[in-house]
């Protein structure tokens with residue numbers, strides 16, 4: 460058994476853009492540019508849209524009315 464060397468440890472002070480893995484800038488951190496920040500924002504908005512709570516409730520109601 461060998462102990463893996465800590466070569467994978469990334470120093471925290473150097474933040475990488477979560478979208479494209481480039482070095483992030485202070486202006487748009489944790490992203491590297493406005494473009495990547497927008498991409499991330501778009502992902503969040505899409506997630507919001509996909510919450511099917513209301514849709515499911517409506518479907519339930521319709522099924523009830525049919526019976």
Ligand SMILES: [Zn+2]
Nearest residue numbers: 476479491495
């Ligand atoms: Zn980026």
